[in-house]
Amino acid sequence: MNKLIYDFALWVDGHASSTSLHESFYMYNWVESTHVLALMISLGMLFLIDLRMLGFALPGVPASTIARRLSVPMIFGFTVMFATGLLLFYAIPVRTSQSLWFRIKLVLLVAAALNAFLFHRRMLSAPTGWDHQIKAPRNLRVGAALSLLFWALIVVCGRFIAYDWFDCQRDPSPLVGLLAGCLDGQTVF
Amino acid sequence: MRIPMNKLMIAAAALAGATAVSWEAWGHHAFSAEFDADAPVSLEGKVSKIEWINPHAWIHVDVTQDDGSTQTWMVEGGTPNTLLRAGIHKRSLPIGSEIKVRGYQAKDKSCQPACKANGRDLTFADGRQVFMGSSGTGAPRDGSDPRES
Numbered sequence: 596m597n598k599l600i601y602d603f604a605l606w607v608d609g610h611a612s613s614t615s616l617h618e619s620f621y622m623y624n625w626v627e628s629t630h631v632l633a634l635m636i637s638l639g640m641l642f643l644i645d646l647r648m649l650g651f652a653l654p655g656v657p658a659s660t661i662a663r664r665l666s667v668p669m670i671f672g673f674t675v676m677f678a679t680g681l682l683l684f685y686a687i688p689v690r691t692s693q694s695l696w697f698r699i700k701l702v703l704l705v706a707a708a709l710n711a712f713l714f715h716r717r718m719l720s721a722p723t724g725w726d727h728q729i730k731a732p733r734n735l736r737v738g739a740a741l742s743l744l745f746w747a748l749i750v751v752c753g754r755f756i757a758y759d760w761f762d763c764q765r766d767p768s769p770l771v772g773l774l775a776g777c778l779d780g781q782t783v784f
Numbered sequence: 785m786r787i788p789m790n791k792l793m794i795a796a797a798a799l800a801g802a803t804a805v806s807w808e809a810w811g812h813h814a815f816s817a818e819f820d821a822d823a824p825v826s827l828e829g830k831v832s833k834i835e836w837i838n839p840h841a842w843i844h845v846d847v848t849q850d851d852g853s854t855q856t857w858m859v860e861g862g863t864p865n866t867l868l869r870a871g872i873h874k875r876s877l878p879i880g881s882e883i884k885v886r887g888y889q890a891k892d893k894s895c896q897p898a899c900k901a902n903g904r905d906l907t908f909a910d911g912r913q914v915f916m917g918s919s920g921t922g923a924p925r926d927g928s929d930p931r932e933s
Contacts, residue, residue: 620865623838686838757839758817765892 597776600692605783607688616686623686630679637672638746640665648739650730657726662718689783695761695775700752707745714738815888815922819902823889824926827857827901831881836864836874840918843877843906844898845885855895859885859903862918871914872906882909885916886928904928 607613616622646652647661684691691697717734725732731739761767763777764784815821829847841861846854861867877883884907890900905928906916917923919931 617838618836618864619838620868624863624865627839758814760817764897765894766896 597773597778600776601689601778601781604688604692607685608783610685613685613688616682626679626682626686630676630683633672633675633679634750635672637669637676638750640669640672641746642743644669645739645743648731648735650736654729658728658731659718659726690762691756693763693776693784694756695767695771696752696755696758698774698776700749700756703745703749703752707742707749710738710741710745714742815902818890818892818900819888819923820891820893821888821924823893825857825887825889825901827859827885827887829857829883831877831879831883832856833879834874834877838863841867843883843885843903843916845883856898857885858898858900859887859916860900861903861906861916866918867916870916871912872916876908883907887917888923 616626643652644662644665647654647656647658653661714735717732717738721732721735730736759765761771761775762784763772763775763781766772767775767777827845827847829845831843832846833844835842835844841864843859843861845857845859847857849855861872862870867873885901885903886905887901887903890902892900902923903916904923904926905913907913915929917929919929923929925932
């Protein structure tokens, strides 16, 4: 599995456009800054929705109205964030694919997506009448709290990708090396 | 339980303030996370390789040590963009050119596969000296960064 990921990363790394983005004077900076700005839009909206469900924000506005209105900029932000995120990976595929933080982040992203799917389904099937209450039903509150937790951790993991503490080049412990996908005798890092 | 909005606002403002303060100390790519402010180094040698990459460029320098052996150092600089603005570009640093770099060694001093350092200023063979780091990283205020007061 780790060998497969490494070979895939090498293949991506072999593209001239990957290298030129990695070495660019402006483009990489634009992509990275846009990624963070889009994060502020998407997570700003998401957090407001979640906090409304938990009863901490905008209690006077119906929960479904908040969810419906704010999800438009939220989806826009997510789209830009994923697109720029892919480009950031494209620029530095080998090191990123072997980053422990990036791998934890991906697992959390899957968890957050699953949670969002369940949340949406629960919201549609929830009995009516809770819309004007300060707090959403319990199963929605659990989903909102998990969403806040997952995304906060995703942002932290994303930030930590910048640091080389567990990089394969630094010969991490066998367990970390396995989780990060370090390979014996690899020459490209 | 309903938390009053004004209390929530105060809590949010306090959290934002605390984050801003700690972020300021932490910097962009926190110097102290990887480099040792108590281990200044001064390296003279030949450029053996340049990784002209974001978010930080790396200049590899082969340093001849007192015993005659060669030790390779990887010196971290700013982004390709900041280096260009400071006056360093690929053509101004051909492989084999003699340079002098002052900076701080990494906390990880195992020197595997090469010794690592954070570069502060770089002196070309003709004596021209330029700042090669990034501003606001929490690196010691040693006067090498012209944008620091």
